Amino acid sequence: MQNRIADLLKKNQLSITDSRKKILELFQNAGGALAHSDIEKMSGEHFDRVTIYRTLQTFVEKGIIHTIPTVDNSVLYALCKDECSAGHHHDNHVHFICDDCGTTYCLDHVLIPKVELPLGFTEKQTDLVVSGTCKNCN
Amino acid sequence: MQNRIADLLKKNQLSITDSRKKILELFQNAGGALAHSDIEKMSGEHFDRVTIYRTLQTFVEKGIIHTIPTVDNSVLYALCKDECSAGHHHDNHVHFICDDCGTTYCLDHVLIPKVELPLGFTEKQTDLVVSGTCKNCN
C-alpha cells in the first residue's frame, strides 16, 4: 500500500518526499527494529547520511517511530503503534534482542511491570530490554 | 583505604598501576555511575583516552565494574558488588537515572521482575532502567 505511507505522512503534517517515503517503507517491510546504518545500506546509498538522521529525528518527534535502548549502546528505531502521537508515546512494552540473529522485536503485548522504587524516587519512564534467543533461532 | 584498592586489583590478578588505582578511586568516591568522559575530566587529564578505554574494558571483563544501558545512548559504568566476578555478573538490579541532576543510581535492592515472554523466546539477560526524579531532587 503506497497510499498508507503517504497518508501517514500527511496525517503528521509532513511533506511527502522521496526519503521519507523510502524510509517508512523500509520500516514497514522490516517488521523489526532498524539502526541508522541498516537504513543507510538498505536505501541503496541514495540519501545523504544527514538526511537519514534528520528524517529519523522528525519521525521520532512526530511519534511515528520510537527509539529502543540497547545494551551494546547502539540506537535502534521501530514503528510506533497507531495510538502514538507527537509527545505522547505509548511505548510501555518490552523489547527483545536476539543474541543469535540480532533481530530486535517490539513485544507489544508484554507490558513493563511496575517496580517499587526506594522512598524519594519518582518514576517517569521505564525501559526494559531482554536479550536471549528468539523464536526463529530456538 | 588505599589498600582496599590495591587488594581488589590483586584479587583480580591485575598489576597495580597508577591509572587503575586512580580510576578505581574515582568510582569509590563517586558512589554513582560514571561515564568515560567523567573519568577523563576527573582524573585531571593525566591519562590518555586510550588508557581509560582499556582500563574500563579490563574492569568490566574482570567483573569489577558493570555497564549500564541508558536511554540517551551513552555508556555508563558503576562498581559491581563483591559477589561479581569475571564472566559471572550478578547485575539483576534496577538502574535509575535522574532527569534533573543526571546522577545514575544502582538500586541494588530493587530486583528486576521476571517477564513472561511469548512462546519460543528464551531470556538470557534483562535490563531495566527507570528515569525520573531522584531523592535529592524531589
Added chain:
DNA sequence: TTTGTTTTGCAACTATGTTGCAAACGATTA
C-alpha cells in the same frame, strides 16, 4: 638489580552524529 611481561601513550584511523548554508524540492495559490 636484572629480566620478561604487561601496560601505557602516541599516532593514525574508523564510526557516529551535528551544524550552517545554498540549491532543490514540494505544497499552495493564482
Added chain:
DNA sequence: TAATCGTTTGCAACATAGTTGCAAAACAAA
C-alpha cells in the same frame, strides 16, 4: 500550468566516541 514561498536536502566542515599497531615505560618476579 506556472509562480511563489516555506521546507527539505546534500554538501562541507566539524565534533565526539571508540579502535588498532607499535615502541617506550612501568610492573612483577626472581
